[in-house]
Amino acid sequence: MTDTDIYLDHAATTPVDPAVLEAMLPFFTARFGNPTSIYGAGRDARAGLDWARGTLAGILHCLPREVVMTSGATESNNTAIRGVAWFNRLNSGGNHIITSAIEHHAVLHAVESLAEHGFEITIIEPDAAGLIEPEAVANAIRPDTCLISIMYANNEIGTIQPIAEISAIARQHGILIHTDAVQAAGALSLDVDELGVDLLSLSAHKFYAPKGVGLLYVRRGARIAWQQLGGGQEYARRAGTENVPGIVGMAAGLTLAQRALVERSAHQRMLRDRLIDGILGRVPHSQLNGSRDHRLPNNVNISFAGVEGESILLDLDMHGISASSGSACATGSTEPSHVLLALGISENLAQGSLRLTVGKDNTVAEIDRAIDTIATSVQRLREMSALVT
């Protein structure tokens, strides 16, 4: 990235905040000990880990012991879903899981793997705006349902789901509820009591902290068959020496993000609205995907008729602008986004979609340049395809 480059892919990842890096650095060098060692260097690292666990628990409004450190949300989602399913299988519990069609692949592929082992899965379809109706979840509940997993906010279209309402339904039936809250961090409250969830996943690199570290909140009493076996770390729930610098960075990053939530959200919302209005105003035959009202402050997802999203992306890249088509993990594949298809958007239109996610450091000037570049690119690509056809 050069100084003139414009980064509009904060849902994919974010740069580490200099203050976060500063908090992490001592744990690579002077405080390098293994937190399970009993001597001074170990205790020093343990103090950092304990601080991070307490800080994260404070933000989630839970007990420190309810926070399990992981390698990121992919692991957290897998642990939550497979862990609850296998615990139930081994204890003659329920065999049925409810999730939605617009979840991240870390959830969808986890439930698909369970289906191969005879678990039964109900996938709830969203409405055309990308929202999951709590009533649809209630209607899907069966006597053998053991888990409901519905994401808090979508990574592609930014829609915010009514998690507290869905949790209330789960509770009435005594069913565990998990939420993938990765995209909500820094934008929405992560208070697990307000949300009413039993399990919640986060990934640090989405809030200006490092990659390869995350957490799974597990409410006391929630029963799980732990997936990663070995040493007794994380109160014998997730084996493996903890990534102490990463965990300290995660706690520092989430503290800054939640503290600046109102201010950052207002700034991002202003940039988001400018982008949406600017693009829709300048580019004919373009449409916003996902609810405009129940939407993350940083997310723009627009489809352009008659153009390939990948072609726009390449053009933007040549102009120093980073964006995404569909989810980052799907980039490079020619499959249209499963999220856009679930909204009822045609394959062609889904292929012509662009996701732009703003961050705390983007400026109005950058947004205006992005609008210009996108409008020019779409027009040029349309003219080229008109020449070809």
Ligand SMILES: Cc1ncc(COP(=O)(O)O)c(C=O)c1O
């Ligand atoms: C909603 C959501 N869930 C899970 C993940 C997986 O996170 P990670 O790749 O950090 O494990 C992502 C990352 O893009 C995401 O956006």
